[in-house]
Amino acid sequence: MKMTKFFCDISMSLDGFVAGPGITLEEPLGKNGEHLHDWVLRLASWRSQHGQEGGETGPDDDLVRATQARPGAVVMGRKMFSGGSGPWESDPNADAWWGDNPPFHVPVFVLTHHEREPVVKEGGTTFTFVTDGIESAVAQALAAAGDKDVLLSGGASIVQQSLRARLVDELHIHVAPRLLGGGVSLFGDLGADAPQLTLKNVVESPFVTHLSYEVERT
């Protein structure tokens, strides 16, 4: 029995958005969307992962550090990868946001409608482009992760597809104390496809509330 987990870890506003209104290439998280991540940018664990020194320690940092250690592979959507859509030739951000040494350091599987050869970056990050659906992306990621877990990184569309397909084992939501007022809804309208949840853990800090749920696969 495979004991590795497919877990989603994502920051959300209290009104349920993972990005604000008015998304552009210059403002990929929309208006005020970047503030959903204020809590993590200050942490030593996040700074270290992104090649920066210093940062705060404490419960938030402990939690992020533990999460960073888990994934042996990452699954993300095309929108999170480049912000674009359509053929890669016409995507001005086809090389993504993260430069030569992305912060993943494991195989990353990008769900897209448009075929593309894998991209090998420095530091252990490879991007593989999967065009035959979310089940295939998750299966490939689980195989690549070995004994480690697979991180579902976002955005909203791939999270919803994964929940509908009953692929997600754990949901880790970082609720930022903020109302974005609009934008990209994390859960949208899952309808009758919404799975059951069990609350597993809550960690609080002045800057964010971390809610962890087990997700029923049936």
Added chain:
Amino acid sequence: MKMTKFFCDISMSLDGFVAGPGITLEEPLGKNGEHLHDWVLRLASWRSQHGQEGGETGPDDDLVRATQARPGAVVMGRKMFSGGSGPWESDPNADAWWGDNPPFHVPVFVLTHHEREPVVKEGGTTFTFVTDGIESAVAQALAAAGDKDVLLSGGASIVQQSLRARLVDELHIHVAPRLLGGGVSLFGDLGADAPQLTLKNVVESPFVTHLSYEVERT
């Protein structure tokens, strides 16, 4: 300076709904919406307020008991009052859900488009119908509450109106560990009218997560 607070206290699903899809008079909270309140129905404080004996004690119960002691008046929307809309003569639930002795025991101000004489119930609950807008309803409730606070009870429409008008001092959200998949969104799309929040307190239990925020009035 008036130190009394206008506070919203409401249960919400993780995907942001206060009622599920398919609302009817028989199922006023929509499909599975009643489960948002599972956590409170088991508590001694809630049972006592509703004339029932027994029930559980603990952190959830302490929190509900403290909240019950606060309001000197309540503000609610027409939908929460009767589930109906339009003229009262054609509202089959014009007498509301709570019988002769509603659980409020204070003046309740119901925001509606349709004028109606006040209704006096047993146990100290009076229903006053306010047709000149949310500011008026809140002002009348604050005056009636004296030194006590005013509870904004719901539903979503009046919560959004109150947030847009910068009337709310505190937001107490009970996040049920559940995805409803659709229904009535608590915050909707507030747009640029969304106020700033400050996280004040988190109380956790296996059944619900209580998030308290201070809301900026400017």
